[in-house]
Amino acid sequence: MSISLPLRSLSNLPFLLPSLSSLVSYVSRRNESSARRTTKRLRTKPDASFTSSISPSQVNDHIVFNPPSSAPSPYHTPPVFLPVNDPRRTLLAQSHQHANSYDQPDRHLPPLVHKHKPYEKKYHLRQTEIDEIRRLRSEDPYKWTRAKLAEKFECSQFFVGMVAEAPSEKKAAEQRKLEETQEKWGRRRRYAREDRGKRRELWGKDL
Amino acid sequence: MKGLRLLRWSGSVLSLRTRPCCFIHKYQYQYPAQPLGLLRLQSSAAAPLRTVSEPEDDKEPRDSTDYTLLPSPPPSRPPSSARLSALHARLVLPTRLPLEILARCLVDPSADTNSNFNNASLSLLGSDLLGYYTSEAIICRYPRLPTEVMKAAMAAYCGPKTLAAITREWGVEVAAAPGREVDPGFLQCIRQEAGNASVNGTGTQVKELQTAADGVSTRPDAESPTRGWRRGASSKTLYGDRFGDEIQRTETDYAERPELRKEEAQRKAKRGVTLEQASTGFVGALMGAMYIHAGKKAARNFFKAHVLSRHLDVSKLFEFRQPTRDLSKLCAREGFESPVARIESETGRKSRTPVFVVGVFAGKDKLGEGSGSSLDEARFRAAVGALKGWYLYSPLEVRVPSEATGGRPWEPVLVDGGEVVV
CATH class of the missing domain: 1.20.890 (cAMP-dependent Protein Kinase, Chain A)
Structure with missing residues (x-):
């Protein structure tokens, strides 16, 4: 059977479709409606950052700098880490793009990774309490574990391990x-x- | 800073040395005849040494051009060597650096123990210059770099492996064995026997390589080399060389007992050197020769063109174990607010491949950012990023001390408080 290329679009000649689909492999087969849908979907308005605010006649004189998002380079020192006399400190503070945006009053900081408040050190244990921790630990190390002692004396487990090491x-x-x-x-x-x-x-x- | 006037005291290096004809007779005692096994069994090999070492040779006057005994090419050979001229031209060396000196740079002490003809003195000066120029370039460019990273960067710029690579890239080839008939454009050295190889001709097996540690160590705890934990950063600074490796003898030892240097050279000649050691000596010697013959500026330019121009990503040399702890210590030391991790963006938290982007903040200032497939990983990487941001600070204008002789007055570079010690 020989097939001549139809002059009209295939959708107008539905009787040809079954025989054609048997010839064309499964992978390359697609129907018109999905192609049209894809093209339509691609025809979106570009993001505002891609278009320049200048008139179209001057477009060729300008460069649109919009790099893709990527991990920050370790060679970019954050402004806090710059020495006081470094000129970059004032330059970055004056710049619109690189100034710290969280300084503005209406801008909130992102959410915390750990929901609990940062740990506040109390420095409330005196020598007598430390001696008590040591006594308990040496009496029965299996009962008075680091966690138990930390809970009893309201300090960190690290501190218990520091003052009274397990036998x-x-x-x-x-x-x-x-x-x-x-x-x-x-x-x-x-x-x-x-x-x-x-x-x-x-x-x-x-x- | 005042430049040194090397010309006054470097006459022995600047002028070409010649071996007088009578020197040949002394020479036999200084260079004992090699065992027959080490001779090349080729038709072009030199005549056996024993025939000329007989005492009745003194009666007849010897031809002064008979260089059969010389361990390295005589100084009259270099102008006729195409290989040497090609190397001179390839490296764009100035005409003030003569071919004879370039040929001398290529003679390792293992090939010729006579310090007037080998490159030992030049390489001593040149390796010190290499170390000085490299360290000042690194320290002035990254004043906050931790000691360990600094030493790693030093080794990456002018360590033995790099200098061996530079030698290879320059197209310098190594002679199979040194000798007076060898083209002076080859690097002349006696190669060390490989471990588990048979010694030439003797049939004995070398089971283990002798290490360089048969000398005396300068470390106080030398009797316990197994204690790896003893070798901290400060210990390496005190007792190590510029790369933090252990050294056997210091320059003070050599100054007190000058015969040590000769012993060392003879030991090397007996045992041979590795290709890496010979290349290190050659590049150092060429650097020293540039300094003496062409001046400081030319030496600096040579260094910049061949060593400092090599690309090194310093940020890849770091390795952190507990970056979050280090960062909070750093913030406490520098008077910033304590660092807090905050989620900047995330995707697919409940999926198999989530991505979190976490930033470390001190108050309202962002210190670093990191991404990972878990919150812990992202937080860890953000702390690493913040610490790298601190350590890799680089001033805008970098002027190294060696550039500050004359002209503009010297402005001190930034001296940092040091790395975080927990």
């Missing part, structure tokens, strides 16, 4: 317990943990 036999027992747990891990879990650690190392290298 070495407790550390060894904890280590043994951890190793026993890790023994039970299968191949997949072990590899997943290792990979997570490796990925974490890459964060610090900025890779």
Whole structure:
């Protein structure tokens, strides 16, 4: 069967469609309505930042600088970090584009990653309380753990670990317990943990 | 700053040295005959050394042009070497730097232990200049760089590996073995035997490479080299060389006992050097020769053209373990508000591939920004970005101390409070 190219569009000749669709491969087949829809969708008004506010006759004299969003370069020192006598400090403050936009009263700072308030240090523990922490820890290290002591004395667990370290036999027992747990891990879990650690190392290298 | 007048005391380097004919007789005692195994068994090889070392040779006057005993090409050879002239032209060296000196730069102490004919003195001066110019360029450009990163950048600009690469890029080839008949355009050195290789001719196996550490260490805890944790940044600064690596002998040792230098050269000649060491010596020697023969300005330009022009992304040299902690310490030290992480934008929080963009803020000022597939990662990366922003500060106008001789008065560069120590 030979097919001559129809002069009229295919939509006007529906009887040709079944035979044509059997010849054309499945991938390249598309119907007119979707093509028209795509073209229409592409015909959008460009973003305001792409069009210049100057008259069309002068368009060729200007450059529209609108780089795609990307990670900031580490070589751009933030204005706070510049030394006091650096001329860039005043230049950046005067600039419209680079001035700190959060300085304006109607502009709010973005939401916090951690919803809780930043930790306030109280510095309320005296020598007597520290001695008490040490006594409790040495009496029964299995009962008075870091978390329990921190809760009782309203300080951080880090501080408890700093003033009263756990005895070495407790550390060894904890280590043994951890190793026993890790023994039970299968191949997949072990590899997943290792990979997570490796990925974490890459964060610090900025890779 | 006042420039040194090198011409006064560098006569031995500036003038060409010649070996008098009578020197050949002394020479036999200074250079003991090599074992037969080390001789090249080719038709072009020099005559065996033992035949000329017989005492009755003294009776008949020897031809002064007989250089069969010389370990490196004689100073009369360079003008006729096309390879050497090509190298001179390729590097656009000034005419004030003669071909003979370029040929001397190519003779490693392992090839010729005579310090009048090898490049040891030139490379000593040149490597110091390389270190000085590189360190001032890095420190003045990035005054807040941590010590470890600074040392890594130094090694990247003028470390042995880089200098070996520079030698290769210049098209300098290494002679298979040094000798008087070798073209002076080759780098002349005795190559070190590779580990697990058989020594030429003897059939013995070298199982392990001798390390350079058979000398005395300058470190106080040299008896415990396994203690890696001892080698902190300050220890490296005190006891290490300019790259933070351990050094065996200091210049003070050499000044106290000058014979040490000769011993070192003889040990090297016995054991040979690696290609990296020979290349390091050559580039340093050429730098020193440029300084002495063409002057400071030419040496600086040479350094800029061949060393400083190499691209190095300093921001890739960092590695942080606890950047959030470091950043809060830094903010406390510098009197900023304590840093707080805030979500700038996010997409697909409940999907398999979310992306979060987190900024670190001190009050209303943004310190850094980072993105990641979890809030923790983004926060970590933002802190890394903020710390890099601090450490990689670079002043607008950089004028290094070596450029400040004469002309405009010297203005001090920024001296920073140092890196964050937790």
